[in-house]
Amino acid sequence: AQTVTQSQPEMSVQEAETVTLSCTYDTSESDYYLFWYKQPPSRQMILVIRQEAYKQQNATENRFSVNFQKAAKSFSLKISDSQLGDAAMYFCAYSVQGGSEKLVFGKGTKLTVNP
Amino acid sequence: NAGVTQTPKFRVLKTGQSMTLLCAQDMNHEYMYWYRQDPGMGLRLIHYSVGEGTTAKGEVPDGYNVSRLKKQNFLLGLESAAPSQTSVYFCASRRGLLNIQYFGAGTRLSVL
Numbered sequence: 001a002q003t004v005t006q007s008q009p010e011m012s013v014q015e016a017e018t019v020t021l022s023c024t025y026d027t028s029e030s031d032y033y034l035f036w037y038k039q040p041p042s043r044q045m046i047l048v049i050r051q052e053a054y055k056q057q058n059a060t061e062n063r064f065s066v067n068f069q070k071a072a073k074s075f076s077l078k079i080s081d082s083q084l085g086d087a088a089m090y091f092c093a094y095s096v097q098g099g100s101e102k103l104v105f106g107k108g109t110k111l112t113v114n115p
Numbered sequence: 116n117a118g119v120t121q122t123p124k125f126r127v128l129k130t131g132q133s134m135t136l137l138c139a140q141d142m143n144h145e146y147m148y149w150y151r152q153d154p155g156m157g158l159r160l161i162h163y164s165v166g167e168g169t170t171a172k173g174e175v176p177d178g179y180n181v182s183r184l185k186k187q188n189f190l191l192g193l194e195s196a197a198p199s200q201t202s203v204y205f206c207a208s209r210r211g212l213l214n215i216q217y218f219g220a221g222t223r224l225s226v227l
Contacts, residue, residue, distance in 0.1 A: 004157070033214050042220075043203065043220060043221045043223075044218065044220055044221070045158075045205060045207075045218035045221075047215060047216075047217075050213075050214075050215065091157050091158070093157070095214055097214070100146070100163055100165065100171065101146070101209065101214050102148065102160045102163060102173060103148075103150075103158070103160070103207075103216060104160075105157025105158045105159070106157050107155060107156055107157050108156075108157055
């Protein structure tokens with residue numbers, strides 16, 4: 001079974017600084033997707049960034065970027081120039097291409113941004 | 116553009132009562148999902164549907180039933196609620212080609 005592990009239950013960062021959230025996953029599949037979702041106190045799940053496993057280039061979305069290491073099964077999220085609005089729970093998720101394409105989530109990392 | 120709408124947003128039930136959670140999407144997505152989120156956990160898949168009239172079990176299906184009679188709606192039913200079903204429930208629908216799931220705002224359910 002596929003599993004997703006987020007080893008940092010909590011992280012903190014100073015406003016305007018950079019923080020990296022870790023994620024590792026276990027799979028025997030070759031075609032899959034990886035995601036980072038943000039869940040602020042409003043509870044809404046918001047897609048931050050998405051990576052296709054067959055792409056070697058790391059995905060970026062404005063201040064958010066990933067470091068995807070396929071051989072190591074690692075998928076970390078870097079947030080640059082952190083803002084107060086970045087404070088939230090961040091979930092790493094995995095999905096196999098084809099079939100139901102359900103999401104398998106990690107347990108999350110709570111990010112605090114200090115002014 | 117409403118996206119994915121869940122009703123109700125909050126509900127308190129007594130043990131043994133039944134209820135239905137409604138999920139509606141206006142994006143013409145084929146795939147829909149029901150997840151539950153418990154404290155300290157990520158979301159876990161309860162049931163999903165790959166199209167109108169089809170449903171399938173996910174990771175934690177026991178105690179729940181689902182129906183997808185219309186493409187835009189996906190219903191989650193609890194026939195006899197138990198305290199272990201106290202959770203936050205999320206519905207999602209998927210845009211096929213890019214495999215992006217869009218989530219509703221969640222339903223917080225307490226079973227006393």
